[in-house]
Amino acid sequence: MYRISDELAAKGIKRIEGFPVDGFVRGQGPMNPALMLVGEAPGENEVETGIPFTGRAGKELMASLAGIGLSREDVYITSAVRSRPYKWGQKKERNGEVVKRKYNRAPTKKEIIAHAPILDAEIHDIRPPIIVTLGNIGLQRLVGPQAKVTQLHGVLMETPILIWNEETQTFEASEDSYHIFPTFHPASVFYNPPVRTLKDDDWRKLGELLKPKK
Numbered sequence: 001m002y003r004i005s006d007e008l009a010a011k012g013i014k015r016i017e018g019f020p021v022d023g024f025v026r027g028q029g030p031m032n033p034a035l036m037l038v039g040e041a042p043g044e045n046e047v048e049t050g051i052p053f054t055g056r057a058g059k060e061l062m063a064s065l066a067g068i069g070l071s072r073e074d075v076y077i078t079s080a081v082r083s084r085p086y087k088w089g090q091k092k093e094r095n096g097e098v099v100k101r102k103y104n105r106a107p108t109k110k111e112i113i114a115h116a117p118i119l120d121a122e123i124h125d126i127r128p129p130i131i132v133t134l135g136n137i138g139l140q141r142l143v144g145p146q147a148k149v150t151q152l153h154g155v156l157m158e159t160p161i162l163i164w165n166e167e168t169q170t171f172e173a174s175e176d177s178y179h180i181f182p183t184f185h186p187a188s189v190f191y192n193p194p195v196r197t198l199k200d201d202d203w204r205k206l207g208e209l210l211k212p213k214k
């Protein structure tokens with residue numbers, strides 16, 4: 001198992017202090033994973049369990065992995081942000097009572113910067129053979145804001161990735177190139193069902209890429 005250092009985790013918690021986020025969920029997986037999966041940020045369920053992708057999106061993701069013969073233990077799972085970004089909203093209870101509750105939201109650029117040293121360290125230490133980005137947040141964190149999952153999904157790219165430079169306060173391109181395979185976030189099929197066919201096709205292609213060459 002690979003685990004970021006307690007020191008780096010403490011730094012991540014400190015750097016995100018003051019932002020509307022809950023908890024801190026470490027990435028999880030072996031030192032030599034078949035793939036690294038980069039999502040967006042944990043949700044309520046993950047903060048509760050302390051394990052990435054354990055909610056509804058996680059179930060969807062595990063089915064995709066199983067389809068190519070992999071399980072959670074074979075891959076390293078992380079995301080751009082390691083705390084749950086939330087916003088307050090209102091929910092009407094069955095008895096008509098209106099209660100305040102937290103809803104998930106996408107992480108902001110500042111929150112992504114706060115946790116950039118964590119993802120940078122994970123990629124540096126693990127050197128995954130393929131990084132699968134799940135959705136636009138993970139893709140843009142590594143490839144830049146111009147990258148769009150709708151245009152790039154399902155095709156393996158070889159490209160430098162963005163690394164946070166604390167001195168210049170900018171993301172800079174890495175010297176080394178990495179293999180990135182962009183696909184949709186597993187939760188996207190819940191609010192956009194037609195995406196399912198595209199996503200499933202992507203995973204089939206990924207499975208082909210992982211097959212040993214004869």
Ligand code: URA
Nearest residue numbers: 039040041042052053
């Ligand atoms: N979405 C993510 O990006 N990560 C999780 O752990 C759960 C949902």
